[in-house]
Amino acid sequence: MPYQATWAKTPEKLNKTELLKLEKDGLDIIEDIYRYAKTGYESIPEDDKSLFKWAGIYEQRPKDGHFMMRVRIPSGRLNSDQARALAGIARDYGRDLVDITTRQAVQFHWLRVEQFPDIFDRLAKVDLSSFEACGDCPRTIVGNPLAGIDPHELFDTTPYVKQLSDTFLLNRDFSNLPRKYKISISASIYNSAHAEINDLAFTPAVKVIDGQEVAGFHVWVGGGLSAKPYLAKQLDIFVVPERVVDVAVAVTSIFRDYGYREKRHNARLKYLVADWGPEKFQEKLVELTGELPSRGEDKIIGWNAGYFTGVHQQKQPGLSYVGLCVPVGRLSGTELEELARLADVYGDGSLRTCNTQNIVIANIPNEKVEALLQEKLLERITPYPKHFTAFAVSCTGTEFCNLALVETKERMRWLAEYLDQEIELDEPIRLHMVGCPNSCGQRQIADIGLQGSLVKTGDGMKEAFDIYIGGTLGPNARFNEKLSGRILADDLPRVLVALIGFFKETKERGESFLQFVQRVGTAAFQEQLDAVLAQLADAR
Amino acid sequence: MFLYRVEVTYTDRSRAEVIVLQESEEKAFKSAGGQIEHHYLPPKKVQEMVIVEKKPAAAGRGFVIDL
């Protein structure tokens, strides 16, 4: 039954975007884009441009008629035909550029409105879509990229990812939410789908029901990063896999009907959850779903941060997956096409994108692994990346993003390469760089997060960064903490060498960066930073 | 046009946040400097001025400054 837009009764309490969405559903823009493809960029009214997001499209910087498009890849599952279609779009329209995002999606740049009908068509032919990859609607479903092959998963979540994706994609019951809405689902005991930073997350759990141990999910609501990060709250319910869609529909309905629509900056589900608290939220949920069993036993035992580089055994005997590092998530369409070929030649055509901007080739018979490792492409997109390059994440930055204050992607790639030359370490350090507080590069969950700003100096305007340390998800999840003192971009290499050198020299054997931060405290890093900033100031 | 949030530290270590409406980062720094000049008597000397966030300008857009 179609829902009633109850908020329409009080238009004086709605922001401008809400009024626009009441006049025209975001999904209506898809048909209009076919028309604009004929009439050209200049014919697109500003209000309609803002609805392009529902088609997965944003204007890129500077606003000169070029667009970015994001393609949904639920749980990161991609077959070689799909990869080839994506590569073809990049090659023919997007200057051969492909970015893998921190939600397992793929982004193209440099597209023009005339090209969208053909691109939509190419995507549809391989069962992919850019629709609702952006906008105030359920975005792509993030999941365990290893679903179905993971020795560390409770069960295969592939069917549930598909059910969720099919339920929400192009569903007009949910295409007008108060704000963006992110779902994650994973049965990995290492929390590989970053549950706590999603609006709705399903994580692995078991519960004894009628004397039988049943595997299912725990449910988390209200997580999200951006300028006001918030860790999702766990509800006191256990959900059997068959009821995942019911629960997701109910949570999403609550967001749609009770979420805040007056001010856009407090419209995300996290604000409703923070106001109501998990108990009230759960009461509302159960009104919609009927009684649900109480929480069972949580099966998450740690956090792998979404990294799978290297050669690993699958849960299927005789098969391996090879995790490849794509430095800061950027590759060419030509490289993606070659990955598709490798997936066909050595495996069964399966590829998986990761929320760490990397890629996995799955289902490779063990005896073929050695030959795959000799392939030329794996010299750059390698399963054995150098230390810092392996764990570096970056958002888009000023290259294409209208909100960015600084350049990020190439800088992060270069910086990681530099640190790889300067420092040898046993323990990984996850570096995330973002160009503004919106934090698309998930700065808050990094071991070391770098957030860009612009400083006015005697020599003009210069790019600079704030440093944050000690973020993690999984058990004891916490966001990283800011050190005081702004670092000019040119000084970043020296400052990071000093801070990481301090860790390397002082850490105990086997101690991770996070454990070290927890032991010595942020203050110890602050002392180091103050010292190196003082040295830099003296040298000027 | 964008709304820029500019963090300012003065030579006496006191701090302020200045919000300006401008079309580019360079102009935002200039406008923030102008606002500061108007605001203080006797004048304060700026030690550091940093743009930490920008938002596309539209009616109702703004920033919350924690005190």
Ligand code: SF4
């Ligand atoms: S974090 Fe900021 S700069 Fe980076 S892509 Fe997101 S909005 Fe743009």
